[in-house]
Amino acid sequence: MSSVNSLTSAVNPFYASLQSNSASSSGSASSGASGLASESTFYNLLVTQLTNQDPLNPLSNQDLSAELAQFSVANGVNAIQGSLSSLMAQINQNQGLQAASLIGKTVSTSGNSLQLSGGSATGGYDLSADASNVDVLVQNSAGQTLAVLPQGAQSSGMQSFTWNGTDNSGVALPAGNYQFLVQAANGSQGVSATPYSLGVVNGVTLGSSGPTLQLSGQKGSVPFSSVQNII
Incomplete structure (x- = not known):
């Protein structure tokens, strides 16, 4: 049976990659698809971790809550950055239309x-x-x-x-x-x-x-x- 530590070591770098992705916003469609893939990967790792945990030393509710909280924060930051990127694009587009209306004035x-x-x-x-x-x-x-x-x-x-x-x-x-x-x-x-x-x-x-x-x-x-x- 795989140890909890080996699976946890696989999950933790995933957290790091999520937080790294959160620090840099791309705003592209490919980043959205990547976010969905990351979410699926996280849940797959978590299910595998729970399935293969040591029954004599199971993952505590506190540890599970901490893992879910880390993912929620990283995922939430990604969602906020996506919304901000969309908002800034809309603002720039509106400013462009306003600026174009000034031609000849x-x-x-x-x-x-x-x-x-x-x-x-x-x-x-x-x-x-x-x-x-x-x-x-x-x-x-x-x-x-x-x-x-x-x-x-x-x-x-x-x-x-x-x-x-x-x-x-x-x-x-x-x-x-x-x-x-x-x-x-x-x-x-x-x-x-x-x-x-x-x-x-x-x-x-x-x-x-x-x-x-x-x-x-x-x-x-x-x-x-x-x-x-x-x-």
Whole structure:
């Protein structure tokens, strides 16, 4: 008759393999089939262990409960990981559909970059409060102010502006990358303004970490999660 120890030694590595499988999720159909096979193997080993146990030293209820508990935990972790993988796949799919609906639309992302192309550039900013006077300063990469664009009085919230590509003297500047600074005040009280870069969504790329948007202008590619507003 086979000893209990030899069969237990066969069951214990099986626990280890279950826990090892639990630590790495695959989310594939083959892993589901493998899980079913592992469950069948466990029960076969357990039945064999009980059938061949020493009648003078049978497996105690405590030991049996411990073995079943180990399997239940490992099997439960596998089930949870499978559910999470399915949920994440669904979230990524939904984000992909949402991102695709933005193609052709203008969106804002954090930053103060301006892309001058075809004699025009557009930027945006978010005013923390109503302002009686707002100025947008267009600057080069060295921080030198090239043009001041008066915006007048504006309400709190998201605002946008368009620059015609000329400096303060009316001279047309070359196409390329610029930046902007917003100065806002309500009487003598300063008003904070958060700058945003604007770009038209030209395409969407789906990846494991979520969709990526291809924007016109300096921004290039940005994560879908970085979009602040749809203009």
